[in-house]
Amino acid sequence: MIPIEAVLGLGLIVFSIGLAGVIVRKNLVIMLMSLELLLNGVNIILAGLGRHLNSPRGSIFALFVIIIAVSEAAVGFALVLSYFRHKKSYDTDVLNDLKG
Amino acid sequence: MITLAVFALFGVLAVVAALLVVVQKNAMHSVLYLAFTVLATAGVFFTLQAEYLGAIQILVYGGGIVVLYIFVIIIVNLKEIVPERRGLIPKLFLVGVPVLLCAEVVTLVLRTGFPAAPAGAGEAGLKETAEMLLSSYLLPFELASVLLLVVLVGAIVVARKEIHR
Numbered sequence: 001m002i003p004i005e006a007v008l009g010l011g012l013i014v015f016s017i018g019l020a021g022v023i024v025r026k027n028l029v030i031m032l033m034s035l036e037l038l039l040n041g042v043n044i045i046l047a048g049l050g051r052h053l054n055s056p057r058g059s060i061f062a063l064f065v066i067i068i069a070v071s072e073a074a075v076g077f078a079l080v081l082s083y084f085r086h087k088k089s090y091d092t093d094v095l096n097d098l099k100g
Numbered sequence: 101m102i103t104l105a106v107f108a109l110f111g112v113l114a115v116v117a118a119l120l121v122v123v124q125k126n127a128m129h130s131v132l133y134l135a136f137t138v139l140a141t142a143g144v145f146f147t148l149q150a151e152y153l154g155a156i157q158i159l160v161y162g163g164g165i166v167v168l169y170i171f172v173i174i175i176v177n178l179k180e181i182v183p184e185r186r187g188l189i190p191k192l193f194l195v196g197v198p199v200l201l202c203a204e205v206v207t208l209v210l211r212t213g214f215p216a217a218p219a220g221a222g223e224a225g226l227k228e229t230a231e232m233l234l235s236s237y238l239l240p241f242e243l244a245s246v247l248l249l250v251v252l253v254g255a256i257v258v259a260r261k262e263i264h265r
Binding site (some may be wrong): 001002004005006007008009010012013014015016017018019020021023024025026027029030032033034036037040043044047048050051052054055056057058059060062063064066067068069070071073074075077078079080081082084085 | 103104107108111114115118119121122124127130131134137138141144145147148149150152153156157160161164165168169172173175176186191194195197198199201202205206209210214223224225228229232233237240244247248251252254255256258259261
Protein backbone atom coordinates (compact mmCIF):
# COMPACT_ATOMS: atom_id res chain seq x y z
CA MET A 1 0.00 0.00 0.00
CA ILE A 2 1.42 3.35 -1.07
CA PRO A 3 1.19 6.07 1.62
CA ILE A 4 -0.99 8.95 0.46
CA GLU A 5 1.62 11.48 1.61
CA ALA A 6 4.12 10.07 -0.91
CA VAL A 7 1.63 10.45 -3.77
CA LEU A 8 0.74 14.00 -2.72
CA GLY A 9 4.43 14.89 -2.42
CA LEU A 10 5.23 13.50 -5.88
CA GLY A 11 2.33 15.37 -7.49
CA LEU A 12 3.29 18.56 -5.70
CA ILE A 13 6.95 18.32 -6.77
CA VAL A 14 5.98 17.81 -10.43
CA PHE A 15 3.52 20.72 -10.12
CA SER A 16 6.21 22.99 -8.65
CA ILE A 17 8.71 22.10 -11.38
CA GLY A 18 6.08 22.96 -13.99
CA LEU A 19 5.28 26.25 -12.25
CA ALA A 20 8.98 27.13 -12.17
CA GLY A 21 9.21 26.35 -15.90
CA VAL A 22 6.22 28.58 -16.71
CA ILE A 23 7.52 31.61 -14.82
CA VAL A 24 11.26 31.28 -15.52
CA ARG A 25 11.54 30.25 -19.19
CA LYS A 26 10.88 32.70 -22.01
CA ASN A 27 10.45 30.22 -24.85
CA LEU A 28 6.72 29.91 -25.61
CA VAL A 29 6.89 26.21 -26.59
CA ILE A 30 8.77 25.26 -23.41
CA MET A 31 6.26 27.28 -21.37
CA LEU A 32 3.43 25.20 -22.93
CA MET A 33 5.36 22.02 -22.04
CA SER A 34 5.67 23.21 -18.44
CA LEU A 35 1.89 23.73 -18.41
CA GLU A 36 1.51 20.04 -19.31
CA LEU A 37 3.78 19.23 -16.36
CA LEU A 38 1.51 21.27 -14.07
CA LEU A 39 -1.57 19.35 -15.21
CA ASN A 40 0.31 16.05 -14.84
CA GLY A 41 1.09 16.84 -11.21
CA VAL A 42 -2.59 17.54 -10.53
CA ASN A 43 -3.53 14.27 -12.24
CA ILE A 44 -1.15 12.30 -10.00
CA ILE A 45 -2.74 13.85 -6.91
CA LEU A 46 -6.28 13.14 -8.20
CA ALA A 47 -5.48 9.49 -8.98
CA GLY A 48 -3.81 9.04 -5.59
CA LEU A 49 -6.77 10.50 -3.71
CA GLY A 50 -9.20 8.36 -5.67
CA ARG A 51 -7.17 5.30 -4.67
CA HIS A 52 -6.97 6.46 -1.04
CA LEU A 53 -10.69 7.15 -0.69
CA ASN A 54 -11.71 4.08 -2.76
CA SER A 55 -13.74 6.26 -5.08
CA PRO A 56 -13.82 6.23 -8.90
CA ARG A 57 -14.16 10.02 -8.87
CA GLY A 58 -10.39 10.49 -8.81
CA SER A 59 -9.95 8.78 -12.17
CA ILE A 60 -12.98 10.56 -13.64
CA PHE A 61 -11.77 14.04 -12.68
CA ALA A 62 -8.28 13.22 -13.93
CA LEU A 63 -9.83 12.13 -17.24
CA PHE A 64 -11.56 15.51 -17.57
CA VAL A 65 -8.27 17.25 -16.73
CA ILE A 66 -6.61 15.33 -19.58
CA ILE A 67 -9.37 16.43 -21.98
CA ILE A 68 -8.84 20.06 -20.96
CA ALA A 69 -5.07 19.63 -21.37
CA VAL A 70 -5.52 18.39 -24.93
CA SER A 71 -7.78 21.34 -25.79
CA GLU A 72 -5.32 23.77 -24.24
CA ALA A 73 -2.41 22.28 -26.18
CA ALA A 74 -4.29 22.47 -29.49
CA VAL A 75 -5.37 26.10 -29.06
CA GLY A 76 -1.98 27.05 -27.63
CA PHE A 77 -0.19 25.64 -30.68
CA ALA A 78 -2.54 27.43 -33.02
CA LEU A 79 -1.73 30.68 -31.21
CA VAL A 80 2.02 29.98 -31.30
CA LEU A 81 1.92 29.24 -35.04
CA SER A 82 -0.18 32.30 -35.84
CA TYR A 83 2.06 34.48 -33.68
CA PHE A 84 5.19 33.06 -35.24
CA ARG A 85 3.82 33.92 -38.67
CA HIS A 86 3.51 37.58 -37.64
CA LYS A 87 6.63 38.08 -35.55
CA LYS A 88 9.08 35.39 -36.73
CA SER A 89 9.96 34.62 -33.12
CA TYR A 90 8.51 32.87 -30.13
CA ASP A 91 10.37 34.58 -27.38
CA THR A 92 7.98 36.18 -24.88
CA ASP A 93 10.08 39.35 -24.86
CA VAL A 94 8.76 40.12 -28.35
CA LEU A 95 5.18 39.84 -27.07
CA ASN A 96 4.98 43.46 -25.90
CA ASP A 97 2.51 44.94 -28.37
CA LEU A 98 -0.05 45.71 -25.67
CA LYS A 99 2.49 47.15 -23.24
CA GLY A 100 1.23 50.57 -22.12
CA MET B 101 6.28 -3.55 -0.75
CA ILE B 102 7.08 -4.25 -4.39
CA THR B 103 4.32 -1.81 -5.41
CA LEU B 104 5.94 0.86 -3.26
CA ALA B 105 9.35 0.21 -4.82
CA VAL B 106 7.91 0.44 -8.36
CA PHE B 107 6.03 3.60 -7.38
CA ALA B 108 9.25 5.14 -6.03
CA LEU B 109 11.15 4.20 -9.20
CA PHE B 110 8.56 5.76 -11.52
CA GLY B 111 8.19 8.78 -9.23
CA VAL B 112 11.93 9.51 -9.21
CA LEU B 113 12.07 9.04 -13.00
CA ALA B 114 9.14 11.45 -13.46
CA VAL B 115 10.69 14.12 -11.23
CA VAL B 116 14.15 13.88 -12.85
CA ALA B 117 12.72 14.00 -16.37
CA ALA B 118 10.45 16.94 -15.43
CA LEU B 119 13.47 18.86 -14.15
CA LEU B 120 15.31 18.14 -17.40
CA VAL B 121 12.32 19.41 -19.44
CA VAL B 122 12.59 22.77 -17.74
CA VAL B 123 16.37 23.23 -17.86
CA GLN B 124 17.07 22.12 -21.47
CA LYS B 125 18.18 24.81 -23.92
CA ASN B 126 17.07 22.92 -27.03
CA ALA B 127 13.28 22.66 -27.32
CA MET B 128 13.49 19.30 -29.09
CA HIS B 129 15.39 17.76 -26.15
CA SER B 130 12.70 19.16 -23.86
CA VAL B 131 10.02 17.35 -25.88
CA LEU B 132 11.86 14.03 -25.56
CA TYR B 133 12.15 14.47 -21.79
CA LEU B 134 8.46 15.43 -21.71
CA ALA B 135 7.65 12.10 -23.36
CA PHE B 136 9.76 10.41 -20.68
CA THR B 137 7.87 12.24 -17.92
CA VAL B 138 4.53 11.29 -19.44
CA LEU B 139 5.43 7.60 -19.61
CA ALA B 140 6.79 7.63 -16.03
CA THR B 141 3.55 9.28 -14.89
CA ALA B 142 1.60 6.54 -16.64
CA GLY B 143 3.64 4.05 -14.60
CA VAL B 144 2.67 5.92 -11.43
CA PHE B 145 -0.99 5.65 -12.48
CA PHE B 146 -0.60 1.90 -12.97
CA THR B 147 0.87 1.45 -9.49
CA LEU B 148 -2.04 3.50 -8.10
CA GLN B 149 -4.41 0.98 -9.76
CA ALA B 150 -5.83 3.60 -12.13
CA GLU B 151 -5.23 1.41 -15.18
CA TYR B 152 -7.68 3.26 -17.44
CA LEU B 153 -6.03 6.56 -16.63
CA GLY B 154 -2.58 5.14 -17.36
CA ALA B 155 -3.69 3.81 -20.74
CA ILE B 156 -5.32 7.14 -21.64
CA GLN B 157 -2.18 8.94 -20.53
CA ILE B 158 0.00 6.87 -22.86
CA LEU B 159 -2.44 7.15 -25.77
CA VAL B 160 -3.34 10.83 -25.53
CA TYR B 161 -0.14 12.35 -24.15
CA GLY B 162 2.47 9.96 -25.49
CA GLY B 163 0.78 9.42 -28.82
CA GLY B 164 -0.94 12.74 -29.42
CA ILE B 165 0.41 15.72 -27.58
CA VAL B 166 4.12 14.83 -27.77
CA VAL B 167 3.90 14.27 -31.53
CA LEU B 168 2.04 17.59 -31.85
CA TYR B 169 4.88 19.34 -29.98
CA ILE B 170 7.45 17.76 -32.29
CA PHE B 171 5.52 18.94 -35.37
CA VAL B 172 5.22 22.48 -34.05
CA ILE B 173 8.94 22.66 -33.26
CA ILE B 174 9.72 21.40 -36.76
CA ILE B 175 7.38 23.97 -38.35
CA VAL B 176 8.62 26.84 -36.21
CA ASN B 177 12.19 27.60 -37.19
CA LEU B 178 14.58 26.55 -34.43
CA LYS B 179 17.24 29.03 -35.53
CA GLU B 180 15.01 31.89 -34.41
CA ILE B 181 15.48 31.00 -30.76
CA VAL B 182 17.17 33.81 -28.90
CA PRO B 183 19.19 32.85 -25.83
CA GLU B 184 17.54 33.68 -22.55
CA ARG B 185 18.60 37.09 -21.42
CA ARG B 186 17.37 36.84 -17.86
CA GLY B 187 20.12 37.14 -15.23
CA LEU B 188 20.93 34.59 -12.54
CA ILE B 189 19.57 36.58 -9.58
CA PRO B 190 16.06 37.15 -11.06
CA LYS B 191 15.98 33.48 -12.08
CA LEU B 192 16.79 32.31 -8.54
CA PHE B 193 14.19 34.73 -7.19
CA LEU B 194 11.54 33.32 -9.56
CA VAL B 195 12.46 29.72 -8.69
CA GLY B 196 11.97 30.63 -5.04
CA VAL B 197 8.23 31.10 -5.57
CA PRO B 198 7.40 27.44 -6.47
CA VAL B 199 9.87 26.18 -3.86
CA LEU B 200 8.09 28.21 -1.17
CA LEU B 201 4.68 27.01 -2.39
CA CYS B 202 5.89 23.39 -2.32
CA ALA B 203 7.32 23.75 1.21
CA GLU B 204 4.12 25.36 2.46
CA VAL B 205 1.79 22.67 1.14
CA VAL B 206 4.09 19.85 2.33
CA THR B 207 4.10 21.33 5.85
CA LEU B 208 0.32 21.65 5.79
CA VAL B 209 -0.20 18.06 4.64
CA LEU B 210 2.27 16.62 7.14
CA ARG B 211 0.90 18.61 10.08
CA THR B 212 -2.78 17.96 9.36
CA GLY B 213 -2.67 14.28 8.56
CA PHE B 214 -5.00 12.78 6.04
CA PRO B 215 -8.32 11.15 6.97
CA ALA B 216 -8.62 7.45 6.25
CA ALA B 217 -11.17 6.21 3.74
CA PRO B 218 -14.74 6.37 5.10
CA ALA B 219 -16.22 3.01 6.01
CA GLY B 220 -18.52 1.46 3.43
CA ALA B 221 -16.92 3.32 0.56
CA GLY B 222 -17.37 1.73 -2.84
CA GLU B 223 -14.81 0.09 -5.06
CA ALA B 224 -12.65 2.08 -7.45
CA GLY B 225 -12.29 -0.51 -10.19
CA LEU B 226 -12.70 -0.09 -13.92
CA LYS B 227 -16.36 -1.19 -13.85
CA GLU B 228 -17.32 1.31 -11.16
CA THR B 229 -15.44 4.08 -12.96
CA ALA B 230 -17.26 3.38 -16.22
CA GLU B 231 -20.65 3.21 -14.53
CA MET B 232 -20.15 6.45 -12.63
CA LEU B 233 -18.71 8.24 -15.69
CA LEU B 234 -21.71 7.35 -17.84
CA SER B 235 -24.38 7.96 -15.19
CA SER B 236 -23.54 10.70 -12.66
CA TYR B 237 -21.03 12.48 -14.89
CA LEU B 238 -22.83 12.05 -18.21
CA LEU B 239 -23.45 15.78 -18.71
CA PRO B 240 -19.79 16.85 -18.22
CA PHE B 241 -18.78 13.97 -20.47
CA GLU B 242 -21.01 15.19 -23.29
CA LEU B 243 -19.93 18.79 -22.71
CA ALA B 244 -16.32 17.62 -23.06
CA SER B 245 -17.08 16.30 -26.53
CA VAL B 246 -18.66 19.64 -27.46
CA LEU B 247 -15.55 21.37 -26.11
CA LEU B 248 -13.31 19.19 -28.28
CA LEU B 249 -15.38 20.09 -31.36
CA VAL B 250 -15.13 23.81 -30.55
CA VAL B 251 -11.37 23.45 -30.04
CA LEU B 252 -11.05 21.70 -33.40
CA VAL B 253 -12.82 24.54 -35.20
CA GLY B 254 -11.12 27.25 -33.14
CA ALA B 255 -7.61 25.92 -33.72
CA ILE B 256 -8.18 25.82 -37.48
CA VAL B 257 -9.57 29.37 -37.50
CA VAL B 258 -6.70 30.77 -35.43
CA ALA B 259 -3.89 28.97 -37.25
CA ARG B 260 -5.01 29.31 -40.89
CA LYS B 261 -3.38 31.77 -43.25
CA GLU B 262 -5.24 34.98 -43.98
CA ILE B 263 -6.13 35.13 -47.65
CA HIS B 264 -6.48 38.66 -49.01
CA ARG B 265 -8.49 39.03 -52.17
